[in-house]
Amino acid sequence: MRDVAIIGVGMMKWGELWKKSLRDIFVEAAINAIDDANVDKIDSMYIGCMSGGLFVGQEHLGSMLADYLGQKNIPAARVESACASGGLAVKLAYLEVASGMSNIVLAGGVEKMTDVDGAGATAALATAADQEYEVYNGATFPGLYAMIARAHMDKYKTTREQLAKVAVKNHKNGFNNPNAQFRMNITVDDVVNSVMVASPLRILDCSPITDGAAALIMCDLETAKKISKKAPVRILGVGHATDSIALHSRKDFTTINSTVIAAQKAYKMAGVKPGDVNVAEVHDCFTIAEVVVSEDLGFFDKGEGGCAVAEGRTEIGGQIPINPSGGLKSKGHPVGATGVAQVIEIVEQLRGNAGKRQVENTKIGLTQNMGGSGGSSIVHILKGES
Amino acid sequence: MRDVAIIGVGMMKWGELWKKSLRDIFVEAAINAIDDANVDKIDSMYIGCMSGGLFVGQEHLGSMLADYLGQKNIPAARVESACASGGLAVKLAYLEVASGMSNIVLAGGVEKMTDVDGAGATAALATAADQEYEVYNGATFPGLYAMIARAHMDKYKTTREQLAKVAVKNHKNGFNNPNAQFRMNITVDDVVNSVMVASPLRILDCSPITDGAAALIMCDLETAKKISKKAPVRILGVGHATDSIALHSRKDFTTINSTVIAAQKAYKMAGVKPGDVNVAEVHDCFTIAEVVVSEDLGFFDKGEGGCAVAEGRTEIGGQIPINPSGGLKSKGHPVGATGVAQVIEIVEQLRGNAGKRQVENTKIGLTQNMGGSGGSSIVHILKGES
Numbered sequence: 001m002r003d004v005a006i007i008g009v010g011m012m013k014w015g016e017l018w019k020k021s022l023r024d025i026f027v028e029a030a031i032n033a034i035d036d037a038n039v040d041k042i043d044s045m046y047i048g049c050m051s052g053g054l055f056v057g058q059e060h061l062g063s064m065l066a067d068y069l070g071q072k073n074i075p076a077a078r079v080e081s082a083c084a085s086g087g088l089a090v091k092l093a094y095l096e097v098a099s100g101m102s103n104i105v106l107a108g109g110v111e112k113m114t115d116v117d118g119a120g121a122t123a124a125l126a127t128a129a130d131q132e133y134e135v136y137n138g139a140t141f142p143g144l145y146a147m148i149a150r151a152h153m154d155k156y157k158t159t160r161e162q163l164a165k166v167a168v169k170n171h172k173n174g175f176n177n178p179n180a181q182f183r184m185n186i187t188v189d190d191v192v193n194s195v196m197v198a199s200p201l202r203i204l205d206c207s208p209i210t211d212g213a214a215a216l217i218m219c220d221l222e223t224a225k226k227i228s229k230k231a232p233v234r235i236l237g238v239g240h241a242t243d244s245i246a247l248h249s250r251k252d253f254t255t256i257n258s259t260v261i262a263a264q265k266a267y268k269m270a271g272v273k274p275g276d277v278n279v280a281e282v283h284d285c286f287t288i289a290e291v292v293v294s295e296d297l298g299f300f301d302k303g304e305g306g307c308a309v310a311e312g313r314t315e316i317g318g319q320i321p322i323n324p325s326g327g328l329k330s331k332g333h334p335v336g337a338t339g340v341a342q343v344i345e346i347v348e349q350l351r352g353n354a355g356k357r358q359v360e361n362t363k364i365g366l367t368q369n370m371g372g373s374g375g376s377s378i379v380h381i382l383k384g385e386s
Numbered sequence: 387m388r389d390v391a392i393i394g395v396g397m398m399k400w401g402e403l404w405k406k407s408l409r410d411i412f413v414e415a416a417i418n419a420i421d422d423a424n425v426d427k428i429d430s431m432y433i434g435c436m437s438g439g440l441f442v443g444q445e446h447l448g449s450m451l452a453d454y455l456g457q458k459n460i461p462a463a464r465v466e467s468a469c470a471s472g473g474l475a476v477k478l479a480y481l482e483v484a485s486g487m488s489n490i491v492l493a494g495g496v497e498k499m500t501d502v503d504g505a506g507a508t509a510a511l512a513t514a515a516d517q518e519y520e521v522y523n524g525a526t527f528p529g530l531y532a533m534i535a536r537a538h539m540d541k542y543k544t545t546r547e548q549l550a551k552v553a554v555k556n557h558k559n560g561f562n563n564p565n566a567q568f569r570m571n572i573t574v575d576d577v578v579n580s581v582m583v584a585s586p587l588r589i590l591d592c593s594p595i596t597d598g599a600a601a602l603i604m605c606d607l608e609t610a611k612k613i614s615k616k617a618p619v620r621i622l623g624v625g626h627a628t629d630s631i632a633l634h635s636r637k638d639f640t641t642i643n644s645t646v647i648a649a650q651k652a653y654k655m656a657g658v659k660p661g662d663v664n665v666a667e668v669h670d671c672f673t674i675a676e677v678v679v680s681e682d683l684g685f686f687d688k689g690e691g692g693c694a695v696a697e698g699r700t701e702i703g704g705q706i707p708i709n710p711s712g713g714l715k716s717k718g719h720p721v722g723a724t725g726v727a728q729v730i731e732i733v734e735q736l737r738g739n740a741g742k743r744q745v746e747n748t749k750i751g752l753t754q755n756m757g758g759s760g761g762s763s764i765v766h767i768l769k770g771e772s
Contacts, residue, residue: 001485014762021518052513053439057521059513063628063644063761067635073647080464082446088463091476097571099485101388124559127438127445132407135443240461242449249453258449261459327668373448376462 001098005232005259005385006216008037009344014212014332015181017253022056022112029213029337030108038229039216043102043329045076046087046092047243049110049336052078054124054301056112065108075102081283082128085109086339086377087240094235094330094380097106097218106221108215109337122156125335128325128372130246142206142286144247144373145255148290151253153200156303158291160200162310163187164191165206166287167329169315170224174326176356186247193288206288210332214340216347221385233347236364237270237381245375254303256289256374259296263368267298274298278362279349280320281342283370284327290314293348293368297379311346322347324357339369343380350384351375387484391610391618391771392602393704394423395730398745400718401567408442408498409454415599415723416455416494416551423603424615429488430461431458432478433494434471435722438464440510442498461488468514469671471495472600472725473626473764478623480766483604490609494601495505495723507595510720516632519722528592528672528760529635532584534763535741537639539586542689544677546586548696550577552673553590553715555701560712562742567596577673589726591673596718600726602733607771619733623656625649631761640689642675642760645682649754652765653684656750660684662765664748666706666736667728669756670713679754683765693767702745710735710743725755729766732756736770 010032017025026047032041039315047065052058056287062076086109093107113121126135129144154159168188174180186204194204224232241261244250254338267273274297282297293303299320300308308314314322325331325345328338346365348354367380396418412433433451438444448462467474472495481492492509497508512521515530517530536720538544554574560566574588580590610618617675627647632638653659660683668683670676677691686694694700700708711717711731714724732751733739753766 001487023518051439051445053437053510054445056517057509058517059437059466060475060631060758060761061466063757064516064631067630067761071646072630073627076464076628077478077626080445080466081448092463095481095485099481100489101387101481101485123443124439127443129446130450131442132409132442195666198491202661214509240463242452242462244453244458245446245450260458279388372446372451375446375453 002320003221003223004094004097004218004235005221006218006347007224007228007232008033008285009216009347010036011179011344012196012342014210014334015363016114017211019072022110023065025211025213026065026110027106028070030106030215033215033217037102038227039217042071042074042104042106044074044096045106045314046089048339049078050080050082050085050111051124051127056115064285074356082371083335084371084378085336085367088345090340090380091378093218094128094238097220104219106215106217106218108338109340110213111334111336112211113209113334114211115207129375133246140199142201145288146201146320147247148253149200152288152292155254158306160192161188162306163205163287164188165309166284167249169193170284170327170329171311173316173324173357174330177326180326180330181208182330185356202284207285207328207333210334212332212334212337216340216344231351232385233350234383234385235380236383237266238267239379242376243374245371246301254293255345255378256296258374258377259293259344259368259370262377263297264378266366272364272381277320277364277366280322280324280366281325281345282368283380284323284329285333297368321359324354331354334365337374339378342367342369346382350382388486389607390480390483390604390621392604392616392733393614394419394603395598395611395733396422397565397727398729399565400596400720402500403597404684408496411597412494413453413454416601417490419601421728422441425603428460428490428492429651430742431484431492431494433464434475434725435464435498436466436468436471437510442501444668448711454471458753467762468757469721470725470755470757470762470764471722474727476567476729476766477605477626478726480624483606490603490605492601492603495726497597497720497722498597499595499720500597502627506709510618514523518722519632525644526716528584528587531674532587533633534639535586538674538678539641544692546578547574549591549673550574551695552670553577555695556670556709556713556715559710559743560716563717566712568716585601587672592662593671593719594712595645596720598718598720600723600730601710602726602729603644614618617737618771619736620769620771621766622769625653625722625765628762629760631758633759642678642682642763644760644763645679645754645756647766649683652767654690656767658750663706663750663752665710665745666708666752667711668708668754670715671719683754709743710740710745725764728753728755732768736768
């Protein structure tokens with residue numbers, strides 16, 4: 001398999017983009033990535049999208065978006081693993097380049113979530129849970145993650161305030177991200193006094209509903225060194241694993257087993273350990289999710305994630321900065337695009353282009369993208385090339 | 387890239403399977419394929435499904451189906467290219483094995499279409515067309531293919547009776563397929579006097595709404611020779627291409643350009659010509675589709691597809707037998723599963739296991755799977771190994 005590098009990234013300011021359609025926002029992100037990569041055509045593309053059908057009544061997105069991007073006739077595929085659809089697109093683009101099947105490949109993600117009302121969005125997102133056993137009985141994601149939070153609080157004495165600290169940190173980071181949906185600083189008091197959604201999770205523990213797209217361009221490392229005007233970022237490790245999508249089928253609510261397995265695979269392939277990672281973007285769809293996966297990725301011992309965030313160990317400048325982009329919480333969470341945007345933030349960090357969010361001395365970065373309540377996880381490990 | 391072989395195939399009788407859920411039918415097909423392959427585990431899997439969201443309210447199918455198959459934790463991805471989703475799953479499974487990323491990979495497809503009513507199914511299928519430009523203006527697939535039929539009849543003098551012959555032939559073949567949804571012989575008179583859907587296409591020109599699943603197991607050719615009790619079938623060529631999903635964006639309605647390009651790629655990779663192909667399964671979602679693609683695949687000159695079927699050149703025993711399985715028309719068309727089932731029929735033909743449908747002296751077979759009105763096409767070329 002060939003070494004693979006990312007040579008271009010593109011997105012736009014995420015939010016409630018009512019004046020733009022799904023195809024508009026995808027093309028905007030893709031053109032930005034193509035410009036950044038200094039290429040004029042792509043050979044193939046993968047699009048992560050969770051539910052074009054339920055959100056905008058449009059499937060067959062691979063073909064449609066290739067056409068609107070002016071790349072008609074190339075192989076183009078839409079891929080889906082709920083909220084990990086973007087990470088899946090990155091994985092498959094990696095495979096296509098690494099195998100030699102194609103040379104210049106775009107990995108993109110897109111979701112247009114605000115064209116339906118709140119109930120419609122909740123129902124669409126709930127299709128990432130087990131429809132026959134969870135959703136039929138009334139469970140949607142805030143409730144499922146609330147159960148994870150309760151279990152973690154019971155078992156490890158994680159506190160309400162520690163969860164709030166995740167949101168506070170991520171909004172602080174997102175304040176410096178021009179593409180973030182919610183650029184505002186919040187306090188622990190704001191979080192613990194915000195509207196209750198599913199006890200113990202309140203509205204400021206939850207990532208928002210977002211319209212957005214993200215895209216990146218990959219090629220083999222040798223070509224990257226020739227054509228890229230910026231330092232290429234190499235994909236060192238890729239890990240992908242699944243689990244029961246129904247929470248009640250798992251032995252332990254306090255660990256996301258798909259993340260544990262995906263991380264083990266990615267670390268092994270990359271030849272690095274958790275302690276070698278300088279910066280990480282993880283899937284903080286709810287505050288508790290960041291706490292749990294920061295442990296499952298091996299950054300902290302099991303049960304220490306709450307203390308770690310409270311002690312500032314995951315802030316920029318801390319032991320392992322997590323979600324310098326603002327995470328899903330502040331940057332927004334257009335579900336199909338999130339996994340791609342996580343990789344984009346790590347690329348910007350490794351390039352030293354992250355502005356006020358820059359983590360110093362970054363050589364190795366990690367992304368963790370997750371579907372549903374952890375029914376799927378995809379982990380990528382990236383390294384800056386000098 | 388490694389040589390890749392198919393070592394196991396599985397499906398079940400397709401139809402209106404009201405007593406079985408989507409997960410039931412997928413697992414049934416997958417277990418049949420795993421049994422046939424003589425393996426006891428798989429390393430990874432790809433599931434083609436067009437719209438789990440709109441048909442059954444369930445996305446995140448990769449993870450869910452891996453779990454229900456007893457293969458929890460493996461990488462599993464749902465992929466979508468409208469009615470070519472199954473072909474896409476086969477392509478990606480091929481890539482994963484060929485690259486060396488995984489050894490034993492399942493490619494499956496599934497669609498449960500009868501849990502919504504007819505209007506719901508038509509609306510769900512219409513998401514494979516351009517929602518903003520075609521569907522908004524009232525076009526659904528029978529209308530779009532009717533326009534293709536009108537154009538082909540005008541330009542090449544293709545007749546109403548020639549189109550009917552496609553349906554008659556495919557029902558004759560499907561009568562001998564125990565898995566086919568509609569096992570009944572029909573006549574040209576039956577077709578031309580059946581209920582009008584979108585002129586000139588009548589109900590017996592249209593493939594049905596179907597519940598069904600299909601699965602196959604691939605591995606590298608060397609391993610296949612060691613573990614398979616049946617003769618492995620080698621994947622010689624893979625071609626994938628896209629086009630505008632909106633019909634009005636194309637220069638010519640009488641050719642499916644994505645099929646032309648995908649076929650050129652597959653023939654080149656396989657090192658074979660159209661005349662070398664002994665048997666083909668093609669995407670006859672409407673009778674006119676089979677006529678058009680039989681030309682676009684190079685079996686006949688442009689405009690001769692209608693005459694060819696009328697002269698019996700595509701029957702079993704003819705110049706190039708097309709759709710010995712009964713095709714989408716008789717076997718049924720659970721959209722995500724169709725592309726996988728096409729490959730299954732060719733595997734059975736190359737193994738010599740097709741019973742009364744057997745085409746004699748088959749060495750090379752081809753499948754052509756298509757999304758929407760040809761917005762995407764995937765062509766596979768297979769060869770029996772002795």
